[in-house]
Amino acid sequence: MVGATTLQPGQxxxxxxxxxxxxxxxxxxxxxxxxxxxxxxxxxPVKTLRWRFTAGGR
Structure with missing residues (x-):
């Protein structure tokens, strides 16, 4: 993790x-x-973050 680990609403x-x-x-x-x-x-209380990406093939 980089940055603040505790946030106020809107931060x-x-x-x-x-x-x-x-x-x-x-x-x-x-x-x-x-x-x-x-x-x-x-x-x-739980938010799911999803990363979708296309990986380059070899």
Whole structure:
């Protein structure tokens, strides 16, 4: 994690998620990673962040 780890409503921070992937033949397609972020928000205590990307094939 980079940036603040405690936020007030309306604030933002930077999240860093390094991906060390061993790509092999046939993996040059769409990928989706998901991370759950938990908070003390009574309305939405868990927010799922999704990264969608296309990896280059070899």
């Amino acid at each position: 933002s921070t930077t999240l860093e998620l390094p991906l060390f992937m061993g790509m092999h033949t046939g993996m040059g397609s769409l990928h989706v990673f998901a991370v759950d972020v938990r908070s003390n928000d009574p309305v939405e």
